[in-house]
Amino acid sequence: MPPAPPETTDVEQGTPQEAPLPQRPSSVPSFLFISFVLWMIMNNQADDLAARATWQDNLSAIHDNIQNYSAWLNGSVSNFSMPTVDSTLIPLVMDFMSLSGELDSHQGSYYQNLTAFWKGDVRFHNLTNITTVPQLQTPFWLKDAEAFVSTANLTNATELSDRLGKWQWAHSTKTSIRFADKKVSGEDAKKKDLSEDIALIHGKIDLSDPDSSEEMRLELEGVHFISNGSIYAFAETARQGIDTRYIPGLVPEWRLNDTARIIEAELFTREAIIKERLNSGSIEDAPEEDNPITGCSFKFFGQILASGVPLYLMQELEEEIDNPTGITTVRAPEMKLSGVLVSKNCGILYELPDIQGLKSHGLFRRITTYGGLSAFVNMFILWLLLRQISLSRSAAGLSRVSRYPFIIQSMIDAMSFIGHVTIAILSEGRTSVAVLAPAGIACVLFVYEAQFAVLVGQIQAPEDVIPTPPRPTLPPAPRSTPPPQPQIISDEDAQPQANAEPISVVVTTVPPPTPTTQPPIRPSLARFLWDHIRTDPSARMWALMSFFLVVVFRLVIALSIPLVFLAALHCSIWLTQIYRAARRGRTSGLTAEYLIGTTLGRLYFLLYFLGCPENVLDIEQRPWVYGVAIFMLAQAAVIILQGYFGPSLFLPRRLTTADVYDYHPPLPLPDPEAPEQSLGDCSICMDAIEVDPALRGRMDEKGDGHGHGLSRHTTNLWAQNARKTYSLAPCHHLFHTACLERWLAIKNICPQCRRPLPPL
Known part of the structure; x- marks a missing residue:
């Protein structure tokens, strides 16, 4: 049998009471702590699982889109259809730029790789209010603009304002563009029967507002035709996204099939990349723009400036730029392009007349x-x-x-x-x-x-440091006296009374209560x-x-x-x-x-x-x-x-209010009959501060030898020679000037009284 627990006595009740048994620690805090740790561990996994499920759904949608696109390309039954080409778009674009044709390879060429950083000025044109804008003359592109916006739904002002958003379109005067050019290699082109004259191009276009220093970014996807240096692309915000399957609808009709096959090969490549990331587990949530700055959809058309460099020399130059070997090549020609950024659903157009390009290697x-x-x-x-x-x-x-x-x-x-x-x-x-x-x-x-x-x-x-005034001297505290003792006063000391017995009276003097001192209040952390x-x-x-x-x-x-x-x-x-x-x-x-x-x-x-x-x-x-x-x-x-x-x-x-302390005030000379001709002892080296004998002679000529009756000339002479002799500190301690200079090189306080000293 286990021993009975000891008894204790309740002090207030006076009855025996059993001692409480030792309590085991509660398992609730431990359970909560373990649950929190597990939740923290599984939280990221839950996010990864959700992201993985989202990308699985996206992969399925991409696969379906590719299947429909391939069926349309092969002439089979498909849910995909290419939008009708807008016949009014190209005439409007040609009013602001020209899409050049192919050059004689022996006379000139274009840059084949457009991977570079571009920047330049832009000009804003409002296609919906052409007649209300003050102009010196009617713009030559007025008819083409009217035909272009006539088929757009721009009559509802509320919907148009919602699409335009909060961006100040007319204030945008600068742009910076970054292109990444991806050309199909020769072997892949032969295997897949693809054209080597077409390169996929993607990048970003930033429109900046110099007044507010804000930028609006558009994602760009399109194609670049190498032989004539022309660019056809879509430009949308990150929230809207770009469906690359519609890119063939921008290019000339005779380029449509080749462009469509390039796009199909690119879609298969992107699908393979997503599958590889899913298998490796490197899937992250893509950041989304919560409040898109605009709802306008843009199309971009560009033309590279032709150079007078033959094609074979241009290819040699770009090969040396991408893979430098140290060979001497032709001097790199200027890299420029002109373009147009146009939006039909918003009725606006940006003209890019002169955009300068800089290759990535040049920037690096x-x-x-x-x-x-x-x-x-x-x-x-x-x-x-x-x-x-x-x-x-x-x-x-x-x-x-x-x-x-x-x-x-x-x-x-x-x-x-x-x-x-x-x-x-x-x-x-x-x-x-x-x-x-x-x-x-x-x-x-x-x-x-x-x-x-x-x-x-x-x-x-x-x-x-502000010198604190001296505290007033308080009178000395009275000496402490021993506590009063009880005094016995008998009736013998008092006036006797008749027939009265002697009575002893005890009188006790009670000292005044001493004041209690409260403990000091600790200041807060902020204080x-x-x-x-x-x-x-x-x-x-x-x-x-x-x-x-x-x-x-x-x-x-x-x-x-x-x-x-x-x-x-x-x-x-x-x-x-x-x-x-x-x-x-x-x-x-x-x-x-x-x-x-x-x-x-x-x-x-x-x-x-x-x-x-x-x-x-x-x-x-x-x-x-x-x-x-x-x-x-x-x-x-x-x-x-x-x-x-x-x-x-x-x-x-x-x-001029500089208050500079004078370390060399005039001091009375010692008595000429004194055995020691000194002003005192230096507080640093403890040697005597002797008076210059030459100064003594001149002082005797001008005064009485004790500093009385000094003329202005004598006072100036004294000030000029005093620095070589002594220095008097504000605390009235006297030093040799050389001693004080050496001391102040170490500390700026008086070596005797430790008070701060001004500069010497």
Whole structure:
């Protein structure tokens, strides 16, 4: 039998009570924890299963579409039918561009591979309100436009407004296009009886609004005829999607069969890719556009500019571009195209008169060149910074410089690091090493500048300290007396009364109650952090830098704001240094090589991205960047001139309010009959501060030898020679000037009383 549990006594009831048995830990929390872990593990699997099921359905639909398309192509019964060709479309397109024919291969040729980055201007034309738009004369394409929109459903203004969406079509003046050209190889073309003159083309068209810095992206799918350089394609938003089976309906009739067979081969290839991904498990949900910016459907027609290079030389050039071997080829001709982007259901047309192209290898080479030059510039700025830090290591040097130029430069380098990493990601890893080099050096610059700014702030912290007034002296506290003892007062001490027995009375004096002190209230975490940041200069510096860095990271999302923010930072790099030098009456301590070299290095990046039209980020030119450059150079020139002509050279004399402490005030000379001719002992070396005998002789000639009756000439002579003799601190401690200079090179406090000292 197990032993009975011990009895306990209930204190309140006084009755015996059984002790509670030890409870086992509840299994509910463990069950909930295990369920949560399993749910987290299975959650992704559930998403993968849902995505897999979705792609299985899409694969089945694609398979059915391919079967119907193949049946239509072979003339069998099919659910697919090609839309009727719009006879009014091509005449309207030909009003804005010309679709060239084939060239003599010995006289000229077209670029055969259009994989490149294209950009240029666009012109907007509203086909629905042609007569209401003020024109100098009736456009020549008016009749073709009227015939084109006459068959479109554009009478319902509400439906038309819904299709147009919120995009400002008339404000779009720039476009950037990225093509990827896919040509069928010779062996596959022979096996599948496909034409080698047709290449599939897909890419993206971005229409930009310079006023709002927004972009609208259209997906593009079509074909490129190599022999005549013409392009026929559909352009839709990502939400609408493109059915590639309808592409043959865009091309000329004699090209329809060859184009249809190319499309069929492409559909089979895409189906095989999806099957392979399903089998390997690498299926991801495709992001969908929740709110499409427009419902307009576009058709794109383009024509490559013909070159005077023979066909065999052009083929040799493109082969060397794709697979470089080092051979000498013909100089690459200019890559251009003209095109038209037209939407019938919205009644709008964009004319693309002159679009410049840049091959992928050319862009990657440009990025590599930029990365090398940027790394050299950043390395040069880092070298100048380290030299300046080594020269300003002393307390006297640190007291001259302002911390804010280094804080501003650290934020600029933080944005530079983010921007270069972004370029490395966008370059698809081919030039990431070249671009990551300046990014790494910018990160090192940020660290050194931030550390130096914190060091300067720590050295200059005593300047901001407000001296607290002395506490009033309180009278001494009374001595503690022992607690009063009970006193026995007998009736013998009192006036006797008749027939009264002696009575003893005990009188006790009760001390006043002592006040109880409440425990101190602990401050909250927010209050503690605020007090720490407010009182600690180092914490205040790091908090300020962290705040600005968070703002910088958030601003990088929008491109237009960082450009203005960067310009403001560059404009204010040296302003605080100029202000500090004028306010303190001391020169900056920054060398001319650091000022000029750093200013030019910073301007290199600013002028490249905002002044060069062919920069790697394709940022448009900003004319105001040249004003920023002139302002920065002017600031550097002012700091250099302050070193030669004084910190307040640009201020009127009445506005010069620099309060500079004079370490060499006139002091009374010692008695000439005294055995020691000294002003006192130096508080550092403890040696006597002797008076210059030559000065003594001249003082005796002009005064009484005790500093009385000094003339202005004698006072000036005293001021000129005093620096070689003594320095009197604000705390009235006397030093040799040389001793104090050596001390202030280490610390800027008095070696005797530890009070902060102004610059010497």
